[in-house]
Amino acid sequence: MKFFTIILSLFLFFACNDSTTESQSTLMSNAEIKRPALEKKSSNKITIDSAITLDFLMGKFEPKKHDDFLKIETKYANRADMFIQKETYEAFKKMHETAKQDGISFVIKSATRNFFSQKNIWEAKWNGKRKTTGVKNILKEFPNPKDRALKILNFSSMPSTSRHHWGTDIDLNNFTNKYFEKGQGKKEYDWLKNNAHKFGFYQPYTKKGNERPHGYNEEKWHWSYLPLSKKYIDQMKLRMKDELVKGFEGAEVAKEIGVVEKYILGINQECL
Numbered sequence: 001m002k003f004f005t006i007i008l009s010l011f012l013f014f015a016c017n018d019s020t021t022e023s024q025s026t027l028m029s030n031a032e033i034k035r036p037a038l039e040k041k042s043s044n045k046i047t048i049d050s051a052i053t054l055d056f057l058m059g060k061f062e063p064k065k066h067d068d069f070l071k072i073e074t075k076y077a078n079r080a081d082m083f084i085q086k087e088t089y090e091a092f093k094k095m096h097e098t099a100k101q102d103g104i105s106f107v108i109k110s111a112t113r114n115f116f117s118q119k120n121i122w123e124a125k126w127n128g129k130r131k132t133t134g135v136k137n138i139l140k141e142f143p144n145p146k147d148r149a150l151k152i153l154n155f156s157s158m159p160s161t162s163r164h165h166w167g168t169d170i171d172l173n174n175f176t177n178k179y180f181e182k183g184q185g186k187k188e189y190d191w192l193k194n195n196a197h198k199f200g201f202y203q204p205y206t207k208k209g210n211e212r213p214h215g216y217n218e219e220k221w222h223w224s225y226l227p228l229s230k231k232y233i234d235q236m237k238l239r240m241k242d243e244l245v246k247g248f249e250g251a252e253v254a255k256e257i258g259v260v261e262k263y264i265l266g267i268n269q270e271c272l
């Protein structure tokens with residue numbers, strides 16, 4: 001019996017030892033597997049970048065006086081006096097050149113719009129002086145400020161919340177989705193979907209659905225230069241508040257609507 005107990009103890013000792021060794025090695029290999037993911041997560045941690053001011057993020061500056069901006073040559077645009085960040089412009093020119101070889105041509109229809117030009121657009125829509133898509137008489141049809149703001153927000157941003165403030169986002173060729181759904185427009189959109197990312201451009205306002213439940217309607221014409229705009233959206237995520245959205249007619253409903261969460265951050269997940 002004593003002999004049997006010794007054998008059993010020895011067996012248990014080695015069995016436990018084995019399992020300990022095994023579990024240690026399992027732990028180690030798990031740690032090894034997990035390490036890159038953890039490192040990736042910590043490198044993605046957003047911190048305040050004081051070189052990027054809130055005034056810049058909210059478009060409260062003059063692009064023509066800003067060192068990082070320049071005027072777009074008219075061969076790339078449908079009108080003069082449009083501005084863009086230099087880095088976005090270089091990437092766009094490369095994309096434009098490559099597309100041209102495939103028989104596709106791109107024209108910039110809108111680029112940087114600062115707070116003040118966005119305020120002009122927004123207030124003209126708010127007061128019915130400028131057309132809002134699908135509305136005949138906005139003052140009569142939408143007397144309630146929140147409803148009116150939501151209607152305009154289908155396609156237009158409140159001043160201080162637009163990606164067009166940053167010099168990274170451009171509108172190309174045509175302001176209707178319909179144009180991009182057939183013929184030459186479809187070829188252009190298909191080309192952008194297959195190639196724009198190679199030059200750093202992504203579509204922030206994709207079709208709304210489970211992946212993008214909130215925000216502006218789909219805009220097949222709006223493309224964003226992500227190497228720069230990703231930095232700005234990160235800062236917006238960290239620092240922007242609904243309370244900072246002010247200084248124009250209708251701004252009082254920004255908080256009730258939740259413009260930061262629903263509109264600034266209500267974009268294609270690839271751009272976040």
Ligand SMILES: [Zn+2]
Binds near residue numbers: 169170
């Ligand atoms: Zn746009």
